[in-house]
């Protein structure tokens with residue numbers, strides 16, 4: 001197979017992550033272009049992939065002015081910058097891998113899907129969790145009838161106290177106007193999975209949630225605006241101290257995400273400088289954040305089944321019991337980390353499966369971030385482009401639009417205090 005040619009649009013965290021697939025599998029994919037305004041990230045991509053100078057751009061607009069020179073564009077810009085490049089490259093007949101969320105509004109998501117359809121190109125969306133072994137195993141068990149027909153789903157999204165502080169209080173997704181609302185930027189993965197397991201249209205939703213904790217009125221007495229300036233007596237008692245979190249990570253030799261978001265050249269000096277001057281050194285009670293830190297969503301599906309999703313910031317970074325329970329007419333399934341337990345009502349017994357159990361060859365190359373989902377999506381996307389077959393991906397444009405619609409409806413419910421019929 002000739003390597004699929006890729007143009008990376010936005011060479012930050014996600015653009016870089018997907019591009020590593022081409023380093024691992026040079027016979028399958030090759031990065032032949034990059035569009036990125038930040039010099040370090042642009043050069044890293046250009047040098048690593050030996051991209052010819054004429055294909056190195058400072059913005060996606062420059063690349064989109066040229067005739068098509070790659071098979072596919074990986075659109076990895078920030079949430080509010082997905083629609084314009086997605087439309088422009090779709091019109092140029094690039095196949096598209098678009099990071100989630102597709103776009104910050106429902107009409108924009110629709111326009112992207114319509115443009116993709118009109119131009120007969122393949123669209124992959126960054127719902128990477130679908131491509132993990134754990135999710136594929138759950139889906140496999142459900143399809144095999146392990147618990148009969150689904151009646152109820154209970155899903156817990158453990159954001160993690162430090163991940164919330166990093167991304168949704170101090171970082172890129174803290175402020176709705178600058179990015180998008182929390183349910184869209186974070187929880188769209190989980191509502192997409194619920195919709196995937198249910199395999200039926202959602203008919204109505206309700207939702208509640210708010211920004212309870214990371215607000216100015218919860219700032220401890222005497223706390224400074226930056227953790228580096230905070231009195232020791234206050235800083236040492238704060239679970240969200242940026243000083244402790246990032247500098248401890250370096251001491252532990254952890255130089256990757258999320259520390260490298262502060263500065264790509266990670267060492268105590270550069271990170272201390274970033275804490276002194278940049279957004280990640282701010283007190284969590286003195287930021288310009290407005291996205292929620294907890295939210296629940298209730299859903300009813302056309303087959304009569306119901307689901308409840310809880311997103312909360314206030315969890316450890318790691319396993320604290322089941323994250324997903326699915327209750328069926330003949331049994332119940334429980335996913336905890338990488339372990340799936342299936343209880344069978346007929347035999348009154350449980351079986352435990354490891355996540356790597358039976359679909360090892362269904363989604364290939366599932367190495368890397370998000371439990372292997374990043375590698376899984378890239379593998380399937382590259383194969384889809386190579387074969388010209390959208391079905392190689394685990395989700396198509398309309399299915400993705402449908403799961404985004406649940407997110408928009410839930411957020412509408414949270415804001416209006418009403419049940420939203422879809």
Ligand SMILES: NC(=O)c1ccc[n+]([C@@H]2O[C@H](COP(=O)([O-])OP(=O)(O)OC[C@H]3O[C@@H](n4cnc5c(N)ncnc54)[C@H](O)[C@@H]3O)[C@@H](O)[C@H]2O)c1
Pocket residue numbers: 009010011012013014015035036037038041058059060061076077078079081099100101126127128172185370
């Ligand atoms: N699938 C997932 O699980 C997952 C995880 C994290 C983030 N994301 C999504 O991926 C997207 C990117 O996130 P990230 O963490 O990589 O962000 P990032 O800020 O690290 O990367 C975005 C890049 O886009 C670049 N950019 C800005 N303007 C540009 C332009 N005109 N042309 C080209 N590039 C431009 C920025 O300089 C930056 O390097 C976001 O939409 C985010 O929500 C998805």
